[in-house]
Amino acid sequence: MPYANHRAHHSSVQAQIESWRAAFGSAEACAAELLCDRHDPSAVAFTFVEPDLSARDLTYGELADASRRLATLLALSGVAAGDSVAVLMGKRRELVVTLLAIWRLGAVHVPLFTAFATPAIEMRVRASGARLVVTEPSQQDKLAPLDDLTTLVAGPELDELVAGCEPMGDAVAVGGESPLIHLFTSGTTGAPKAVPVPVKALASFACYMHYGLDVIAEDVFWNAADPGWAYGLYYGILGPLATGRRNLLLNAGFTAESTLAVFKAFGVTNFAAAPTVYRGLRRSGEVDGLSLRRASSAGEPLTPDITAWAPGALGVEVRDHYGQTEHGMVIVNAWHPDLAEPVRPGSMGKPLPGFTASVLDGKVVLDVTASPLMWFTGYADAPDRTAERFTPDGRWYLTGDAGSVDDDGYFFFSSRDDDLILMAGYRIAPFDVESVLATHPAVAEVAVTGRPDELRGEVVEAFVVLADGVAGSPELAAELQQLVRTGYSAHAYPRRVHFVEALPKTPSGKIQRYLLRQAGVPGRP
Known part of the structure; x- marks a missing residue:
């Protein structure tokens, strides 16, 4: 039988979901307005942290001005609504400015992970049809073989060009059904497929930020995941922008020492990361006596050693959440007081408000007809692969992950159905x-x-x-x-x-x- 989170049926929760759907799914939806321009221009959108712990805030007003100017430059470079623009950049100020500039034009962002080598970059660029790549100096050499592409490189020269541009006027409104991102994901056979992420997906991202992670205005929120992949992009960039919540972006790779230093220097209260981060912190033996308000994990199941260690070391339990690139987080051990329930050992929780899940033939599935926040409808230019993800009647989305559900509606992950x-x-x-x-x-x-x-x-x-x-x-x-x-x-x-x-x-x-x-x-x- 289908399972929804019964506590999510409160009228206030349903009203909030409908509000997000109306805002982000409107035919007149404008991504730049929803993610930036409607927020208080003096409020901080992101704090960019360098390895030496020096930091720089970016307000919504600064983000609006810089992205408007860069949008003008991108338009002069030939970028128009519907075009794909690839971005190969780490967690730096220019990344966020570039994304907002792309969306102001109604164009589509193609994320490129900074650990990719040239062949992986080329495949994604060619498949998306991107003709322009925005990058940073440390990544520039990877693009040299792709000499037919236009490349913009972050740095003083680009800053000067952008500063000399007049700010773009009204942003392009593309509507909730139009793509915001083409994020590539891999399967077990064939080339990676593009997941078109529409503007209306922001409603589900806002829902997870609010009910799953319980990020409140007073929090110092830090999602440590890389924005080259779904969890970091959806909930480290888009989710914070959609809900007006600040996120820290550390421009460095993971070490237990640097993570602990950021916790202490910035007073982090709400933390989200992959299980490997928690494992690294535990193995370091240096994390003790913190007082996080919330801690969340996604990407793979949490192991019992981490759940046992976390309360004493972090000051709070780590709650496990489940999702995929194709739809974001959908089953969670929710943190929000309206939905929070005791964590059942080994469980990934219950469906996030706006989603209904079940188990068919031992596999976790989503009920499309009863999931108003479900936004994935298929892969770009891959009808056969799309057909594999849905039952013939279109009702059920097939995650491909084996699992089970108990009588109380708690879901448990068993294994992947493929070799990923x-x-x-x-x-x-x-x-x-x-x-x-x-x-x-x-x-x-x-x-x-x-x-x-x-x-x-x-x-x-x-x-x-x-x-x-x-x-x-x-x-x-x-x-x-x-x-x-x-x-x-x-x-x-x-x-x-x-x-x-x-x-x-x-x-x-x-x-x-x-x-x-x-x-x-x-x-x-």
């Missing part, structure tokens, strides 16, 4: 890594799987059948690891490379990756 690897909250498709490794002349066949890892949840492992006459060696393993770093992405390289005599296969020739994940497979070291 969840490493530190990032979804890695074996096919993408295998495609790179297969280009090496020493590789005859290759299969990639995920293996459990205490810190990252899972890590990538590669099983390689070598070409005739080639011998495996540590040097060759290192060479293959580097090939993935430079040919696909720095975060997705195989931590271990096994040279095997053969890969286990079905009679029809399909690789049985689940056997490779088990101990004692013939041919496995």
Whole structure:
């Protein structure tokens, strides 16, 4: 049977949902107005934190002015409503300004993760039809081979050009059904597919910020996820803008020491991150006596050691939440007082207001007809893949994740229905890594799987059948690891490379990756 969060049926909750739907789903919806211009211009939108803990606030007034000027420059560069603009940039001021400038024009943002190598960047740029990329100096070399693209590089020269532009007037209103973002996600076969995120999706992002995370005006909120991926983009950039809540953006990679330093220096009260961050904090042994008001996790299930450790170290339990790129967070251990219930061990909670979920044939599904905040309707230019996500009658969205639900409506994640690897909250498709490794002349066949890892949840492992006459060696393993770093992405390289005599296969020739994940497979070291 379908399950909705019964406490979400309060009239006040329903009224709030309808208010968000009306604002973000209107035919006259203007993203720049909804995300920036309607807010108090003196209010702080983001605080940008550097590795040395120096910080700079960006107010909504400053964001409005800078993005209007950059929008003028982008328009002079040929960007118009409906065009795709790729952005390859870390968590810096120019990132947010660029996104607002794109949306002022009614254009579409194509996120690029800064750990991507040139081939992964090129695939997303070509597939999206983007002709312009905005980047930063540290990423510029990756774009050099793509010499047919127009590239704008953040820095003094671009700042001078932007400052000399007249601010754009009225922003383009594209309506709630029009795309705001094309965010690429990987599957187990074929190239990654583009998820068109429409303006009306902001209603579901606002709902999660309010009811799932319970971010209030008095909070010092910090979503530590990278905005090159869904959780960081949806709830580190869009959600805060949609609800007028400030977020901290740390322009540095994760370390336990830097995270603890930010907690203390800025007085963080509401924190959201992937489980790998909490694992790193726990392993450091340095986190103790904090007093967070809220702590939330998403990307992969929390393990019992983290849930047991958190209250003493962070001052609050960590609540697990579940979602996907295709729809954002949909099942949560909600923090908002109107919905908060005791956490059931191992559960990812109950449906977020605006969503109804169930379990069919052992898989978690969403009831599209009873989920007013559901916004995903299909992948861009991929009707076959879209059809795989819905039942023939269109009622049920198929997450592809195995799970269960108890009699009280608490959902439990069991496993993925495919071979996607969840490493530190990032979804890695074996096919993408295998495609790179297969280009090496020493590789005859290759299969990639995920293996459990205490810190990252899972890590990538590669099983390689070598070409005739080639011998495996540590040097060759290192060479293959580097090939993935430079040919696909720095975060997705195989931590271990096994040279095997053969890969286990079905009679029809399909690789049985689940056997490779088990101990004692013939041919496995």
